[in-house]
Amino acid sequence: MNQHLEQIQKLSKLAGEFLALGEQVALAAGVSPATLDGWEGLRKRHAAFLQQGEKPVLVATLYGPTGAGKSTVFRMLTGIEVPAGGSLRPCSMSCAAAVPGSLDDPVRLAALFPDSRCVKLVRPEDIRNSDDPAKLLYATYQAAHVSGIHLVLVDVPDFNAVEKSNWDKAHHMLERAEVVLFLVYPNAYADDRVVEELIRCCRKSARLAYLITMVPPEAGDPREEAGKIWNDLLKKAGGIQGFQQRRSTGESLFDFLRESQAFFSPRSAVPALDQIQPIDPTRPSLLSLLAGLEGEKILLSGLLEPALGAARAVDNFLGTLASRLETLRLRDEATRSEIKQWAQSIAHHEFPAGRLIQITVEEAKRRRGTFLRWISKPFEYLSNGGKKIRDLADWLKGNRGDAPPLKEREALERSRLHEAVLQLPQRWRGAWPDLVGEEGMLSASRCDAALREFEKLSPPAPGVDWESEARKDLETWARENKTKSWFLATVPEVIISASTAVLVVDLFITGGAFTAIALASGVASVGGIGLKFFEENNLMSVARAAQERWKIQRAGELDPYLNSAWADRLLERLRSSRALLEGLPREKLAGLSRQIKEQVKEGGAA
């Protein structure tokens, strides 16, 4: 006896921790823990165990399809006049409990039935009333012969009639009750639903008894008929997959069923308790079975089964959680890397070559002596003239300063960013069809909302780091190529006038798009002249280095911008649930589940 109690206490301690952590993890992951098999059973029986008094309290429930005679047998066993009979199907709509007189205390009962609302049964008709699914009507009864334990008997509604709300009530009580008396009438034993529920009982209960009611006497000896039914049931069960599951002791559900005691009662106009007889006449009667229930052993077994179920369910749940997290992780990484690629590709194709020429010329000018400055005056004049022509062209085009047109690079960048935020979600939708649909993360409306928010913002202005690096390069270059740099210092005005001429023509004809194309296509020149300029002065390596630096720098600016201004909003669900799942104590829960399983093994052996 004490050995059982010791095991129960160990398991109970573990279970408390396990339940608390499991609930936290499951809820955080958006799963109701009650959907995990065994969870409710463990929770209810564990909570009830903590409330046990000097005598163990066992709950035995009647369980079976509508019309099996649960309420009739309950009346016979307890003398409580619950409604029963054939005129209504289903008949009982609430659970009814018969409690020993010493438990007639609402507070104590509430603790023993953690999720039920215990109400004293005053009018038996109330059982026909289905207003509150959590309602448990109770009355006291005289438990004859039962000693050493408190036995609470429960009558539940059916699980197979059209009033589907009844099913859950039966299920809830099954999670709580350690002992199940499964009732069927002969026509029902092979029903799909009934066998399904029998499997459930074999998995959840600590002890099971099977009662075949209303065996027709006219067909022959009822005991023989019942025996046929019982054997046929065992034969069928042997071939049904569900019965191959294992209990905590290692035996299969089929074995458990076979070991369970089977009873029958012949159909009679006046059903009576003594008509219920064991199919095997050498086995004890139903009453002595109930009287002989060993309290601690059954309490232990009643905890072991749901604990094993819950531990397995939690393992499964953690498994799906891990694969869910893996999916989230993969997707998150994929989105980030694609955004990065876009940022790079945008940065690649918008190198501001004109700006580089400007810098080069500026640098050259800075290093030019007075004499040269004097010589180049006329050219400077010319180039200023060129600028005037450009202004004139602008004026002719109607840009009168009220809305300064975006610089070409910026306009190009904006349109490319726009393209990115249009195309990226489309790609992702193709890759992950589960995110498509009106409710999906990548639904049209959400994509559009993110896009519109994004469009309201402006990309960050490029930093000047690449420029200062380029200036440094130019300086080094000038030191190494004295003559060339001297020559260069003399020609900038020529260059400027020449490229301005190109610009002017271009502006007149095309509105300046030509230059934009040249910049966009990465030629790094103004109408080809700039390119020549770099080539002929051995400056190509400087230009290349500058371009490389620009690419890296601008991509480094656009990538976080795309993420913060757009992707974080669109992919909010993905990114936040990844973070959430990563933060859950999954390892710890898995450890507890392992411990529970070990404890179950130890307890099963006891």
Added chain:
Amino acid sequence: MNPGNLQVQALKEKAGRLAGFCDRFSTWPETLRASLRLREAVGGIEFDRPEIRPVLIVFLGGTGVGKSHLFNLLLDRPNASEVSSAVRPCTSKPKLACSLRDRSGLQGFLDLDTVDLIEAPLEGVVLADCPDIDSVDQANRERTRRLVHAADIVVYVTDPEKRANFAIHQEVEEWSSRKRWYFVLTKADYWPKEKEEIRADFDKRLIELGFSPGPRTRFFISCLEPAQPEFQELRKTLLGRRSAELRALLPMDQFLGRLKHALDPALGKGIEANLARLREVEAQLDARLRNAYYQALRQSECADALKTLVREQVWQQAGERVGLFLWLPIWVRNRFAALGISWSLGQILMGRASLFGLVGLGLSSLLAMLRGHLPYKKVAAALGPAFRQEVESIRHFVRLKLEDLKIPLPTEEKEESEAHAQEKKGWGLMGVGAAFESIAAQFRKKQPEDEIIAFLRADLERLGERAGRKKFGPMVAVLGNLLPCVAVGDILYRAASGWIAHEYLPWNFYGMALLVFLGTLLPGFLWVMQRVWSTSEVPDLKELVEQVREPEATQGLRSARISVEELHREFHGLLEQTSQTRAILAEELDSPLFGEVSRKIPGSV
């Protein structure tokens, strides 16, 4: 020839068409199911020789309710079908009782290898004892379903214990709209006291299932007491003689039942919900597009272009209204203006491809002039990049939304999106040939703003006309032409009088006269010009954009909406016709010998 054949033919056609419509939306589970069911209804019924076809009556019920026992009693053959009091399920292969004569009529619609045939002295009736539908033996259920599928009349047999079982109810409900029904409650002998209460409770369940049970179709019997009147009534009802004419209507009734089953109201609701979504999104996006137009037209560049266009219209009006001599300089001016516009337009249009700008310039002016709304292109071109981006976003939204609603993209839309993707590759990467191709494509392709151009044009013409009428009354015509008239009069007078007097004037007189004439045109022309430039009318942009009712950018949504509307119409049309025909048929078959039909709309709770 069956009298209902024409009717059936019409329904078959309609159903076939609806199935076709459903196939377009095969991405929706409801329509896919409807399509399958419709095809099954259309293809599954033999109408060929209804006169030799017996009525097939099958038993449907849970295991152990007494189907086989009842079957044996009706046939008066205790061992026709095996009965068991303990082991369940008992019957596993359907038993069919029929006369030799009726057997041939069965072959058309039943696979006789899957059943046991029992010869019985029945006339025009085939009675079938089926396996159960609620035991662990799933194969039994399938066998029964096959037979029920072929049956004309189903007898739902149950006993007081199983009368409220969910699984059985579900099966009955699944078939309820397709079949004609009887209801039999057995084992009355067990419940002598509660019999009437049980009967009432059973009736309540039947009503929940959509039936209206009455003494002609619902029986509470005991197989132990076959002499009881209710049992005799049942026997008479099931095995009674049915006239060949009425029997011949049964295939049609079945066909209608299957159609009704295919036209599940849940599907109707699904279609309606999608339709509502489509309409909502369409209206929302149309409004957004109109707003984009409005915002774009309001910006200064567009407003300038519009002003110019109005003036241009007024210029056109001026030529017609002022008339006479002033017409000439105005005409010349208008020709030059057209040339100028085409030039600047070319710039704007070709702005994206400057390498080919010059070529494009000529090409664009030519093509646009051919299209006849050259100046309006200028406005269109001035709509700006923000507008174009918005249009692109809307297009994109439409594509994704259709995908969200699982509506396949219309084919043109798809092609266009591919073409779009190609264009995106950019000019820099393309060869010269490809670039030319692309320019040409730009002209072949309908521009999004083309739709507003038509309205804009009509608006501007109206405005121009109004302004023209106001600015150029008869007064302007008279005063403006006064000077040239005097000059011409004077010149003509001199020339004429010279000719009459045979004093031919020197050639330089004509040259001078021409110059003087032109000179006298100038004040009038300047005046007209002043009046044109003082025109300040601009089109009401709000009104203008409101006219864009079916923008091209949301075309995908619209065509999806239209085809869902079509589906909706077809669905309800067929449903109505089926219900009507069925109601007529129900009147014909209204006899205790043909059971009752469910009045419930399947799927409703």
